[in-house]
Amino acid sequence: MALLARILQARLSPAPERGGLRGGCTPLLPRREGARLPAGARAEDKGAGRPGAPRAGGRAQGPRSLAAMPGPRTLANLVEFFWKDGFSRIHEIQQKHTREYGRIFKSHFGPQFVVSVADRDLVAQVLRAEGAAPQRANMGSWKEYRDLRGRSTGLISAEGDQWLKMRSVLRQRILKPKDVAPFSGEINQVIADLIKRIYFLKNQAEDGETVTNINDLFFKYSMEGVATILYESRLGCLESSIPQPTEDYIQALGLMFSMFRTSMYAGAIPRWLRPLVPKPWREFCRSWDGLFKFSQIHVDNKLKAIQCQMDRGERVRGGLLTCLFLSQELTLEEIYANMTEMLLAGVDTTSFTLSWAVYLLARHPEVQQAVYRQIVKNLGERHVPTGADVSKVPLVRALLKETLRLFPVLPGNGRVTQEDLVVGGYLIPRGTQLALCHYATSYEDENFPRAKEFRPERWLREGHLHRVDNFGSIPFGYGVRSCIGRRIAELEIHLAVIQLLQHFEIRTSPWTKTVHAKTHGLLMPGEPIHVRFVNRK
Numbered sequence: 001m002a003l004l005a006r007i008l009q010a011r012l013s014p015a016p017e018r019g020g021l022r023g024g025c026t027p028l029l030p031r032r033e034g035a036r037l038p039a040g041a042r043a044e045d046k047g048a049g050r051p052g053a054p055r056a057g058g059r060a061q062g063p064r065s066l067a068a069m070p071g072p073r074t075l076a077n078l079v080e081f082f083w084k085d086g087f088s089r090i091h092e093i094q095q096k097h098t099r100e101y102g103r104i105f106k107s108h109f110g111p112q113f114v115v116s117v118a119d120r121d122l123v124a125q126v127l128r129a130e131g132a133a134p135q136r137a138n139m140g141s142w143k144e145y146r147d148l149r150g151r152s153t154g155l156i157s158a159e160g161d162q163w164l165k166m167r168s169v170l171r172q173r174i175l176k177p178k179d180v181a182p183f184s185g186e187i188n189q190v191i192a193d194l195i196k197r198i199y200f201l202k203n204q205a206e207d208g209e210t211v212t213n214i215n216d217l218f219f220k221y222s223m224e225g226v227a228t229i230l231y232e233s234r235l236g237c238l239e240s241s242i243p244q245p246t247e248d249y250i251q252a253l254g255l256m257f258s259m260f261r262t263s264m265y266a267g268a269i270p271r272w273l274r275p276l277v278p279k280p281w282r283e284f285c286r287s288w289d290g291l292f293k294f295s296q297i298h299v300d301n302k303l304k305a306i307q308c309q310m311d312r313g314e315r316v317r318g319g320l321l322t323c324l325f326l327s328q329e330l331t332l333e334e335i336y337a338n339m340t341e342m343l344l345a346g347v348d349t350t351s352f353t354l355s356w357a358v359y360l361l362a363r364h365p366e367v368q369q370a371v372y373r374q375i376v377k378n379l380g381e382r383h384v385p386t387g388a389d390v391s392k393v394p395l396v397r398a399l400l401k402e403t404l405r406l407f408p409v410l411p412g413n414g415r416v417t418q419e420d421l422v423v424g425g426y427l428i429p430r431g432t433q434l435a436l437c438h439y440a441t442s443y444e445d446e447n448f449p450r451a452k453e454f455r456p457e458r459w460l461r462e463g464h465l466h467r468v469d470n471f472g473s474i475p476f477g478y479g480v481r482s483c484i485g486r487r488i489a490e491l492e493i494h495l496a497v498i499q500l501l502q503h504f505e506i507r508t509s510p511w512t513k514t515v516h517a518k519t520h521g522l523l524m525p526g527e528p529i530h531v532r533f534v535n536r537k
């Protein structure tokens with residue numbers, strides 16, 4: 001039956017040739033008013049989208065409706081997510097559903113209906129067709145909190161004109177590598193503290209080498225690094241005795257982090273159910289209160305310092321926050337909201353990635369040796385690198401890309417379609433939530449030969465003609481709504497990896513286990529990672 005369905009489907013929907021990034025995508029067709037499904041489409045479509053079935057098509061007969069799209073049953077999905085804690089396995093469920101239903105499938109999450117796209121070319125098609133202000137999916141609860149408290153939205157939660165305005169202000173300041181290169185000095189000071197902290201922790205270890213729970217160490221590094229850029233002030237996260245306000249802040253961040261999960265529950269539970277299940281929404285609001293409060297303290301401190309400088313008639317110069325104050329392009333509420341949301345977006349993402357990168361280096365000494373050799377050859381054993389040096393060590397950049405391919409911090413991304421689209425032969429009406437399944441596409445051999453293997457060299461360019469780009473792995477997203485903090489994160493990670501390898505050989509320890517990924521909103525190491533930092537000299 002399945003074979004017959006596939007053959008019928010193939011006749012109805014000739015598969016387009018896969019043509020890499022530039023070709024091979026189904027063009028986005030405008031909605032054909034009154035387009036009708038071919039007779040019997042429902043039955044025939046049962047096999048559509050399964051592995052081996054045609055990916056896109058229906059052009060001859062018109063696109064198929066969502067009713068014909070395969071996908072898990074609503075009840076099964078609810079059980080998977082709410083009963084079997086599917087929220088911690090989103091990445092695996094993505095792969096499972098792709099295997100079972102194909103590269104485009106539909107699902108229900110509580111009141112939400114989502115179409116998942118797990119195909120490199122279809123993801124490219126969707127993202128390339130975006131308008132001027134793409135809409136992120138599932139931000140209703142974020143917006144609701146802000147309305148409730150009279151707060152502004154930040155870049156993550158804003159939509160439409162509000163988003164365009166804020167994005168155009170922030171993109172001028174941090175979007176390009178050259179914008180963030182001047183932060184190298186500040187980041188290097190944080191890295192100097194990180195290295196000191198590693199020596200301190202090693203000295204406390206029985207073997208003089210093992211640092212347990214590098215996740216925690218890199219969390220503190222990332223928080224200190226991004227706060228240095230966002231608030232233009234140090235928090236003291238890497239000191240032996242962390243100042244109380246910073247300790248409170250770390251707690252607030254912990255709460256913020258657990259909020260990702262809360263936020264998913266909060267969003268998935270319909271409003272009318274809140275009186276019966278009040279906890280998720282209450283927790284959600286409480287954690288946002290804490291985040292906004294903390295950010296506001298730091299922003300206000302900086303504002304006061306600038307005011308004092310101005311009162312003394314001094315010339316005011318500074319980084320991101322200072323520029324935002326002086327340019328007055330954003331209101332104070334918008335600055336609070338953006339600082340809060342950027343901090344939220346900038347700590348765990350960077351720290352998880354750095355933890356995975358160090359774990360992978362420890363597990364693959366031959367790769368580590370190659371990266372180290374390139375650093376020594378092109379930069380030297382002790383040269384403190386700046387942003388401008390990073391292009392001289394392509395293996396360090398390749399290491400980050402490969403780490404993010406295997407462990408993309410955001411295993412999937414969301415969009416709400418702003419026009420009717422035809423994707424993979426299906427008519428997706430305007431206003432439909434799309435989930436772009438980056439984790440699933442990252443692990444496809446077709447996109448990345450021997451995809452399960454850690455091979456950073458796959459990202460090296462052969463000369464200038466060969467551009468290694470692939471919509472199978474776009475960990476920072478793509479296009480006008482992609483990650484605005486990308487260059488900050490890269491700077492923090494590249495500079496840290498270079499200096500860690502200049503100081504230490506990273507080895508596994510008897511306590512280094514195989515670490516599995518767990519999704520907690522973000523894809524994180526499921527267990528603490530322990531490694532040995534062996535002094536180079």
Ligand code: HEM
Pocket residue numbers: 136155156157167226341342343345346347349350353404408409410413414474475476477478480481482483484485486488489
């Ligand atoms: C390894 C680190 C990071 C990864 C993998 C990452 C990934 C992402 C992804 C996938 C998105 C969604 C893009 C889209 O919808 O197309 C995003 C958005 C965003 N990220 Fe990052 N991010 C990282 C670090 C950072 C840092 C350090 C900051 C801030 C300093 C930051 C700030 C943001 C903001 C504000 C947005 C929303 C952008 C908008 O909607 O205009 N991210 N990030």
